[in-house]
Structure formats: C-alpha cells, structure tokens
Amino acid sequence: MSLETISQHRSFGGTQGFYRHDSAETGTPMRFSVFVPEGEGPFPVLWFLAGLTCTEENFTTKAGAQRVAAELELILVAPDTSPRGEGVADDPAYDFGMGAGFYVDATQAPWAPHFRMRSYIERELPAVIAAGFPADMARQSITGHSMGGHGALTIALRNPDRFRSVSAFAPIASPMRCPWGEKALAGYLGEDQAKWRDYDATALIENGARVADILVDQGEADNFIASQLKPELLETACAAAGIPLTLRRQPGYDHSYYFIASFVEDHLRWHHKRLTEAA
Ligand SMILES: N[C@@H](CCC(=O)N[C@@H](CSC=O)C(=O)NCC(=O)O)C(=O)O
Numbered sequence: 001m002s003l004e005t006i007s008q009h010r011s012f013g014g015t016q017g018f019y020r021h022d023s024a025e026t027g028t029p030m031r032f033s034v035f036v037p038e039g040e041g042p043f044p045v046l047w048f049l050a051g052l053t054c055t056e057e058n059f060t061t062k063a064g065a066q067r068v069a070a071e072l073e074l075i076l077v078a079p080d081t082s083p084r085g086e087g088v089a090d091d092p093a094y095d096f097g098m099g100a101g102f103y104v105d106a107t108q109a110p111w112a113p114h115f116r117m118r119s120y121i122e123r124e125l126p127a128v129i130a131a132g133f134p135a136d137m138a139r140q141s142i143t144g145h146s147m148g149g150h151g152a153l154t155i156a157l158r159n160p161d162r163f164r165s166v167s168a169f170a171p172i173a174s175p176m177r178c179p180w181g182e183k184a185l186a187g188y189l190g191e192d193q194a195k196w197r198d199y200d201a202t203a204l205i206e207n208g209a210r211v212a213d214i215l216v217d218q219g220e221a222d223n224f225i226a227s228q229l230k231p232e233l234l235e236t237a238c239a240a241a242g243i244p245l246t247l248r249r250q251p252g253y254d255h256s257y258y259f260i261a262s263f264v265e266d267h268l269r270w271h272h273k274r275l276t277e278a279a
Contacts, residue, residue, distance in 0.1 A: 003132045006031070012070035013038035016060065019132075025116040025124045026083035032125065033060040034133055035069050035076040041134025044164075044275040045075045046141050046268065049121070049148030049155075052180070053099045056080045059145070062257035068265045072272040075135050079125055081148065083114040095180050096187055102175070103151030104199050106188035115188060118199075121155060126162075138279075141165040141271040145260055146224070147172060147180070149216075153201035153234075157209035165274035167215035167267045169260050170222055173234035174202040180228050202237040213244040215270050217263045219253030 006018040014037040023030040033056040037043055046069070048059045059065070059078045069076050082101030089110035091097035097111075106115035130137045142163050144152035149171025156166035175181020176196050185196040197203035218231050225231070231247055238245035253259040 003128065011035065011066045014066065014070050016066060018056065018060075021128055023083070023120060023124060025120040026114050028083040028085050028088060028114055030080055030083065030120065030125075032056050032077060032079040034078075034129070035060075035066050036133060037070045037073045037075070039073065041075075042136035043073050043075045043134060044139035044141070044272075045077060045129065045135045045137065046143065046271050046275075047121075047152070048076060048078045049103065049142070049144030049151040050078065050081050051144070051146030051148045052081070053094050054081050054145075054148070055099070058257065059260070062261065063264045064261045065264045065268060068268045072268055074268060074272060074275070075129075075133060077125070077129055079121060082117060088114045091187075096183055100147065100184060102147060102181075102184045102188065102199070103155065104185070104188050107195070108188060108190050111188050117151075118155075121151070122159060139164060139275045141167075141275055143167045143169070143267055143271065144171070145169040146229070146255065150175060150181075150201055153214070154199055154204060156211050157201060157204040158198070160209070160211055163211075164277075164279075165213070165271050166211050167270060169216075169263065169267070170218050170224070170229055170255055171201070171216060171231075171234070172228060173230045173232075174200055176200045176203060177233065178228045178230060202233050205237040205241045205243065210241065210243060212274075214238065214246070215267065216245065216247045217259075217266070218247065218249050219255060219259045220249050220251050221253055222255040222259075224255055
C-alpha cells in the first residue's frame with residue numbers, strides 16, 4: 001500500500017497534509033487529508049465525513065479545526081466523498097455520482113464497481129491511517145456534515161465498538177425519507193427499500209443499533225432543514241430508543257461551513273472528553 005504525499009503545511013505546531021493512495025475498494029486513486037498535532041503520539045483520531053459536492057479540502061480549509069485539534073492533540077482525518085476519475089460513473093446532478101457517494105457500497109450498475117465508500121471508510125482507509133500516521137486506532141470518533149453527518153451516524157451505529165463517540169452538523173436524518181436520499185439509495189442500491197435500511201440512521205436505530213449518545217448542531221436558517229434534513233426524525237428515533245441526543249438548534253445559522261466553523265470547537269471538545277475517558 002503506497003501513500004503519496006501531495007502537500008504538507010505547518011499548522012498550529014502540527015502538520016496539515018494532503019495524501020493520495022490507490023484504493024482497492026474503489027479501484028481508483030483516493031485523496032484524503034490528515035492533521036497531525038505536534039509530538040510523538042500516538043494520538044486519538046477524529047474522522048470528518050463531508051457532504052454533497054465536497055472533497056477532502058472543504059472541511060480542511062474552511063472549518064478552522066486545526067487550532068483546537070492541536071490543543072487537544074487529536075488527529076483529524078477528512079476523506080473525499082466519492083471515487084473520481086476517468087471510467088468512474090457520474091451524473092450531471094450535484095446530488096448523485098461523483099461528490100455524492102453517500103458512504104454506501106453500491107450494488108447497481110453503473111455504480112457498483114467503484115462506489116464502495118462504506119467499505120472504504122469502514123475498512124480500507126483506517127488501515128492506511130494506522131500504517132502511515134501516529135494514530136491510536138483504539139481511540140476513534142466520527143463526525144460529519146449533511147450527507148457526511150448522516151454517514152458518520154450510520155457508520156458509528158454499525159460499528160459501536162470502533163467509535164467512542166459520534167456527532168454531526170446538520171445531518172440528513174433519514175435518507176429513505178428525503179429527496180436526496182431517495183434518489184441516491186434507489187440509484188446505488190436498487191428499488192428494494194428493505195436494502196436501504198442499513199444505510200438509514202433512523203432505520204438502524206429502529207432496528208436496534210445503539211450508540212452511547214449523539215451531539216447534533218442544526219442551523220435554524222438552513223435551507224435544507226425541512227425538505228432534506230428533518231432533524232425531528234432523528235429526535236423521535238433517539239427518544240424511542242433511549243439514546244441521549246443533544247440536538248442544538250442554532251438560530252440564524254445556515255448550511256454552510258460558516259456554521260460548521262462556529263461550532264466545530266464544541267464538537268472537538270465533546271469528542272475529546274469521550275476519547276480520553278477510561279474505556
Ligand atoms: N450546490 C447545491 C448545494 C450543495 C451544498 O450545499 N453542499 C454542501 C453539503 S450539502 C449536503 O450534503 C457543502 O458542504 N458544500 C460545500 C461547501 O464548501 O460549502 C445547491 O445548489 O443546492
């Protein structure tokens with residue numbers, strides 16, 4: 001497994017790097033970013049999964065998370081949101097195809113050969129991080145935004161032993177019940193909705209998946225809140241399951257990285273507390 005360094009930048013005493021490797025899961029080169037704090041490590045790892053249209057760069061360059069990650073001695077990992085390149089299927093719409101992998105393993109043509117973002121995030125990239133960075137893989141947490149906030153929820157719910165904590169910024173609560181998700185799940189997985197439930201956070205909770213607690217920030221001025229995100233569906237599922245959900249509705253904030261940058265420190269501190277408590 002060879003890891004290519006695209007660029008490295010000193011940041012708050014640590015190193016912000018951009019990397020590329022050949023992914024066996026997606027069959028394409030994949031890029032990701034890693035912030036490593038100053039020092040020897042090993043450091044706990046916080047994963048950030050980005051939303052529609054994003055690459056590994058959006059969170060890395062816009063969220064301003066490096067200062068607090070340096071202080072708390074956290075590694076930050078931000079993967080790309082889909083396979084890309086010649087020969088990879090795509091769609092002209094922004095919410096499907098490249099930049100919109102939805103963190104699923106596609107089963108349908110023409111997506112199935114490359115769109116394997118679930119296995120990439122759950123299995124392949126963690127091994128790359130463990131081999132190439134001073135990461136304490138026994139201490140991992142996950143967060144994300146919108147499509148990626150939902151990805152973080154589903155991956156944490158399916159892997160409760162891997163992640164100490166999960167949070168999200170303006171996540172899609174239930175892709176089975178919103179236009180972005182209906183389109184993506186039908187396209188990647190086919191029309192049988194029973195197969196969608198493994199990729200729907202509220203359905204996973206209804207089916208018995210559990211995490212210790214969840215932090216969600218949601219802007220009240222977010223254009224997507226009523227049509228796509230529907231935080232009330234997550235609220236209802238968590239209440240019924242007895243999962244403590246801290247859902248903070250933030251007045252005046254929209255769906256952008258200005259919103260994420262405003263609350264990212266809270267999320268890093270929330271995860272750090274859980275990553276440093278005795279297991
Ligand atoms: N272009 C689209 C909106 C795309 C958008 O808002 N993408 C968000 C994530 S949305 C959910 O997954 C994003 O993070 N964009 C990148 C950024 O840096 O802001 C439209 O026209 O509606």
